Amino acid sequence: MTGRMSMMRGALLGLILGALPAASFFASAVSAAELRGTGDLGIVVERAAGRVMVVENSHRRTLASVEGLGDLSHASAVFSRDARYAFVFGRDGGLSKVDLLTATVVKRVQQAGNSIGGAISEDGRLVAVANYEPGGVRVFDADSLDPVADIPAEYGPAGEAGAARPRSKVVGLEDAPGNRFVFSLYDAGEIWIADLSDPAAPAVRKFTGIGRQPYDALVTPDGRHYIAGLFGEDGLAVLDLWNPDKGVRRVLDGYGRGEQPLPVYKMPHLEGWGFADGKVFLPAIGRHEVLVVDATTWQEVGRIAVAGQPVFVMARPDGRQIWVNFALPDNHLVQVLDVPSLAVAATLTPGKGVLHMEFTPRGEQVWVSVRDLDTVRIYDTGSLREVSTLPADKPSGIFFTARAHRIGL
Amino acid sequence: MRSRLPLLAGAVVLLAAAVQAGEPPPSPDPSRPEMSAARRAELGRMLVHDCGSCHGLTMKGGLGAPLLPEGLAGKDPDALAQLVLEGIAGTPMPPWAPLLSRDEARWMIDQLREGRLREGRLREGKRE
Numbered sequence: 204m205t206g207r208m209s210m211m212r213g214a215l216l217g218l219i220l221g222a223l224p225a226a227s228f229f230a231s232a233v234s235a236a237e238l239r240g241t242g243d244l245g246i247v248v249e250r251a252a253g254r255v256m257v258v259e260n261s262h263r264r265t266l267a268s269v270e271g272l273g274d275l276s277h278a279s280a281v282f283s284r285d286a287r288y289a290f291v292f293g294r295d296g297g298l299s300k301v302d303l304l305t306a307t308v309v310k311r312v313q314q315a316g317n318s319i320g321g322a323i324s325e326d327g328r329l330v331a332v333a334n335y336e337p338g339g340v341r342v343f344d345a346d347s348l349d350p351v352a353d354i355p356a357e358y359g360p361a362g363e364a365g366a367a368r369p370r371s372k373v374v375g376l377e378d379a380p381g382n383r384f385v386f387s388l389y390d391a392g393e394i395w396i397a398d399l400s401d402p403a404a405p406a407v408r409k410f411t412g413i414g415r416q417p418y419d420a421l422v423t424p425d426g427r428h429y430i431a432g433l434f435g436e437d438g439l440a441v442l443d444l445w446n447p448d449k450g451v452r453r454v455l456d457g458y459g460r461g462e463q464p465l466p467v468y469k470m471p472h473l474e475g476w477g478f479a480d481g482k483v484f485l486p487a488i489g490r491h492e493v494l495v496v497d498a499t500t501w502q503e504v505g506r507i508a509v510a511g512q513p514v515f516v517m518a519r520p521d522g523r524q525i526w527v528n529f530a531l532p533d534n535h536l537v538q539v540l541d542v543p544s545l546a547v548a549a550t551l552t553p554g555k556g557v558l559h560m561e562f563t564p565r566g567e568q569v570w571v572s573v574r575d576l577d578t579v580r581i582y583d584t585g586s587l588r589e590v591s592t593l594p595a596d597k598p599s600g601i602f603f604t605a606r607a608h609r610i611g612l
Numbered sequence: 613m614r615s616r617l618p619l620l621a622g623a624v625v626l627l628a629a630a631v632q633a634g635e636p637p638p639s640p641d642p643s644r645p646e647m648s649a650a651r652r653a654e655l656g657r658m659l660v661h662d663c664g665s666c667h668g669l670t671m672k673g674g675l676g677a678p679l680l681p682e683g684l685a686g687k688d689p690d691a692l693a694q695l696v697l698e699g700i701a702g703t704p705m706p707p708w709a710p711l712l713s714r715d716e717a718r719w720m721i722d723q724l725r726e727g728r729l730r731e732g733r734l735r736e737g738k739r740e
Binding site for chain 2: 275276295335416
């Protein structure tokens with residue numbers, strides 16, 4: 204710690220000496236020696252290259268690239284509470300801790316064979332990863348990435364003596380208040396709450412029979428409700444984390460009303476802010492609809508017909524707009540929904556392979572990754588005009604450090 | 613040059629048919645004349661990125677099963693192509709028939725069987 208402090212002092216001194224011509228300082232690219240905050244930084248995943256770009260959203264520019272992060276298909280990231288480090292979760296089970304200021308990988312562990320994202324605890328001390336292989340959750344110390352806890356997702360009745368119980372793929376791993384992690388077991392149809400108040404001895408509470416094939420989940424911005432989407436049936440499972448004794452309830456049950464669903468070419472993603480004006484906006488599975496639920500009564504209050512099967516349904520941080528992207532064959536489009544009128548306000552055509560969207564912290568701009576054009580497009584959310592583009596190699600997830608201070612992201 | 617192409621294509625089809633009559637079946641020809649280079653690039657990209665969303669960019673598996681050559685070696689490629697077209701009911705594997713022809717599905721299976729995705733050889737649909 205002392206060493207780090209003296210390093211920082213040294214850097215600061217170097218900065219003061221080096222920055223005398225102030226203009227040249229501001230014009231220079233970021234370096235380890237440049238003193239700066241991280242509140243306007245983020246990463247863009249270049250998934251085929253196994254690399255992330257470190258970006259800055261104040262001036263809409265790329266600062267650096269960080270390589271060697273493995274298979275980044277479906278990669279996601281969370282941030283340390285000081286918003287300096289990104290924890291990048293790779294498909295191949297790699298967990299990488301990236302320093303945004305020095306643009307280096309400070310630590311990397313190969314913690315499983317196959318993974319699907321993770322979360323950081325509310326106190327910032329623990330990073331948890333959802334694993335497909337071996338099915339379960341592994342928890343690491345956020346500083347050192349040393350293993351802290353292992354929670355195998357075993358389910359079903361105990362087999363014969365010595366026979367191992369099956370392990371489920373884990374999805375929808377979210378942080379919740381109380382240093383809890385909440386996640387779903389895809390193969391088992393269960394939701395588990397793991398309380399890591401004592402990291403060495405996680406207390407796990409299991410909810411069984413929550414519905415078939417939960418595929419992803421979200422925690423509402425207030426940290427109160429955990430919502431798992433079900434692939435195997437029309438409906439969602441909701442757990443009130445203030446009242447877990449009440450168990451899991453089903454909402455939007457049978458929203459397809461027996462209609463034949465369309466083929467699903469890309470699983471929707473729930474983790475985002477589909478929460479606005481007291482309502483939750485959710486992607487329907489196998490239909491061209493965004494479902495709208497009252498967040499108090501959990502009754503359906505509307506449906507919005509959209510251009511394709513929604514993948515991400517994300518509210519602008521102020522909740523005035525919802526931005527939606529789509530699965531194949533409509534993945535060249537983005538639609539903007541008007542929240543008060545529950546109507547489509549605009550249809551944009553960023554290009555083929557729109558994979559993700561990320562709002563700036565207050566939402567005046569949104570960054571959109573367009574995989575097949577190797578481009579990130581940046582829109583002004585007021586005028587809906589494109590204000591800039593950045594080149595990127597097959598960009599997918601975009602994550603800004605504002606997530607560090609949000610529950611469930 | 614242009615006028616000769618259909619003839620050449622016809623010859624390849626005939627040749628393929630002739631070989632098909634006997635055993636063993638022909639090794640698939642990735643340069644089937646009916647599929648343009650642009651379409652192949654598109655299919656390669658689809659294979660890596662859209663199939664890869666569930667099966668992993670390196671096809672080592674994810675929500676979907678691994679699609680590595682060793683796992684596919686003993687399986688009938690036409691049956692695999694059929695599976696791609698029909699999907700697997702009750703799982704997230706969708707029927708791709710609305711987006712792919714039979715030949716295209718078979719071409720994708722061949723890429724997987726031959727391990728062309730390994731080490732990024734087919735990355736972004738670019739061929740060696």
